[in-house]
Every structure is written in structure tokens, then in C-alpha cells.
């Protein structure tokens with residue numbers, strides 16, 4: 268597999284939040300799977316490398332989905348008239364119970380993996396279910412598809428139906444075994460996934476903290492998504508001052524434990540301060556926030572505070588897997604927040620939304636999400652020829668039209684220096 272090559276086309280990326288770099292008709296060079304640079308003309312030393320000429324098409328960094336439930340893909344778009352806790356009970360938990368059946372899980376994950384592969388997303392932080400064999404099956408499929416994702420076997424030992432609950436001991440021993448078995452993968456990595464505090468006893472969280480330190484793995488969960496959920500956590504954990512403490516007291520909230528928390532819609536100052544200090548990533552999932560009526564996360568506040576933020580589809584709280592769609596939802600939500608909630612919180616720009624969708628979330632994976640030299644080579648090629656117009660558009664206008672209007676399917680896609688299609 269050729270890992271040194273150049274793509275020619277209109278290259279767009281955002282090295283700094285709010286700043287678009289636009290390089291029309293340029294050569295984007297990949298050397299051994301890593302970005303070497305962007306050049307107006309191909310330098311002498313690269314004269315012999317293969318060049319793929321994409322003409323007038325747009326070349327962007329691959330998009331990052333910082334929060335998605337692969338096991339919920341089957342019921343996207345259903346039950347969207349419920350709030351979070353009812354929705355979990357009536358939709359998520361019954362569907363996820365089916366993943367005890369390996370045949371069901373294989374078929375469901377084949378659909379998800381196929382959809383993800385042909386989307387604009389190159390990397391994702393994925394929730395599977397509590398079932399170890401099904402989770403490994405998903406990891407195998409993603410590895411085959413060439414998608415360098417984080418995947419989590421979910422932990423749940425309370426407040427869930429009999430069909431979707433483990434004992435504490437079982438949850439920990441299955442997680443240990445799954446972590447050991449995950450060392451077979453090259454590209455796909457395991458991530459600890461306590462579903463959320465209401466689903467996990469203190470004993471389970473404590474054991475997961477021990478596993479985190481032993482295996483040095485990252486962790487993902489949900490945080491301060493919905494007001495009833497936050498109230499519930501304060502009753503379940505009376506000795507905590509805020510929701511985030513129910514994770515941090517077990518060493519599962521940043522610092523030595525790379526962490527991504529979905530939502531943070533209602534995170535108060537003290538919680539946000541701890542996230543900032545510990546480098547906890549926030550997965551902003553605007554469509555899910557609307558669908559299950561959670562609220563509008565203060566993404567402008569996050570950016571002003573210097574929080575680490577990316578975007579998530581949160582399928583199936585979000586109905587759409589597209590991170591282009593998450594970008595437009597984030598922009599639109601931020602406008603409503605600006606007009607209706609806080610006049611000090613200005614709306615997101617397109618350049619900021621692209622940053623969140625690429626370098627913002629990509630940082631969770633390392634040097635990912637940009638075309639600066641040294642970044643892993645993740646790229647998508649978008650063809651806007653299918654969006655005809657009489658208008659003569661500038662490059663940034665063409666980007667805007669692709670984000671708002673395209674079906675989100677790239678013409679070509681590369682992850683970690685490898686062409687996927």
C-alpha cells in the first residue's frame with residue numbers, strides 16, 4: 268500500500284479556531300501516512316510520487332464524530348418525541364438488549380460500519396453495548412473498513428432492565444477480558460465506557476478506575492445532559508458537589524485518563540473549571556440536544572473558556588450520522604441561544620464549526636484533523652458538481668454549500684494515509 272503520494276485540488280482546513288485556510292489548485296502531500304505540506308507546485312523531491320488530480324473538487328480533513336452509539340443506528344429517527352430518560356427506557360435499552368444475539372449484532376453493525384465508511388467521518392468515539400462478543404465484532408468490522416475509531420464495551424450494573432444489566436463482578440471481568448482481547452487490533456482502540464452515572468454503581472466505577480490505570484486506556488461517558496438526569500445523579504451520589512465528581516473521584520475525568528464527555532449542556536462553572544483543568548473533551552451533540560429536549564449547550568462559552576470541544580452525532584439521540592449536519596445544527600442552535608438565552612454568546616461561524624468538526628475533535632485522537640505538517644493524513648474529497656448554481660462562488664462559499672446542501676458522501680476518502688474508496 269502506497270503511503271507517500273499527493274492529492275491535487277482545492278484544499279481547505281482550519282489550523283486555528285475561526286480561521287479558514289483556503290489553498291486553491293494545490294498539492295497536498297502525504298509522506299508515510301502523515302501530512303508533509305501543501306504546495307502550489309510539487310517540490311523537486313516529490314517529483315516521482317503518485318499524484319491524484321481531483322481537479323476542481325474540495326479536499327478537507329476527515330470529519331470526527333466524538334460521540335455516537337453504533338448499537339442505536341437501527342432506530343434512528345424513532346421516539347423523538349420523548350425526553351432523555353423515557354427515551355432510554357423505551358428505545359435505547361430494548362434495542363441494545365438484542366445485541367446479546369451475535370447474529371443480530373453482526374447484521375446491525377454491518378449496516379452501521381457500511382454507513383460510516385461511506386460518510387465524511389474518518390474517526391469516531393463509539394459506544395457499543397454491554398456485550399463483549401458483539402463489541403469485538405464491531406471492532407473487527409471497523410478495522411476491516413479502515414476506520415481508526417475508539418470503541419467501548421458499555422458498563423451497566425444498575426437502573427436498567429434485566430436484559431441489559433451486568434453484575435458488578437461480571438461487568439469488570441468482561442471489561443478486563445475485552446481489553447486483553449482488544450490488543451489484537453492495530454487501528455481500532457478500546458475506550459472505557461461507563462454508560463453514565465445512573466447506570467453504574469460506585470463499586471463498578473472504582474473497578475473501572477483501576478482498569479484505566481492498569482491498561483492506560485481512554486474513557487467516554489455522558490455528562491450533565493438533562494435536568495432530571497442531573498437531579499437523579501445528585502440523589503444517587505449525595506456526597507458529590509456536581510455530576511462530574513461522580514467520575515473524577517474514581518480517576519475517570521481527564522488528567523492521566525484521556526476523557527470525552529458527551530453533552531455538558533447544563534455543566535456549571537465548577538464542573539467546567541474541572542473539565543478545563545483536567546483537559547476533558549466535550550462532545551457537543553446539537554441534534555440530540557434538540558431531539559430529546561435536553562437544552563442548548565453553551566458552545567460559545569466552551570470556546571471562550573478554552574475547553575477542548577468537538578462535535579458528535581449521538582446517533583440515535585441524533586437521527587443523522589452526518590457531521591456536516593452536526594455543523595449546521597451547531598450553528599443554528601448557537602443562533603437560537605444567542606437570540607433567546609444569552610446575548611453575550613454570539614453564534615458560531617462556519618469556520619468555527621469546521622474547526623470543531625475536524626481539529627477540535629481530532630485532538631482526542633492525537634495529531635488529527637488538520638493539514639499542518641505532521642498530522643495524520645485523514646482527508647475527504649467533496650464534489651460539489653451535483654449542486655448546480657449560476658452563481659460564481661468563492662472557495663469558502665463552495666465549502667458552505669457543501670456543508671449545508673450536499674448528501675455528505677465524499678467522492679474519495681483517506682484515513683491514516685490509506686485510501687478507503
Ligand code: GUN
Nearest residue numbers: 359462463489555581584
Ligand atoms: N445517557 C445515557 N445513555 C445515553 C444514550 O444512549 N444516549 C444519550 N443521548 N444519552 C444517554
Ligand code: FE
Nearest residue numbers: 489529581584
Ligand atoms: Fe449518547
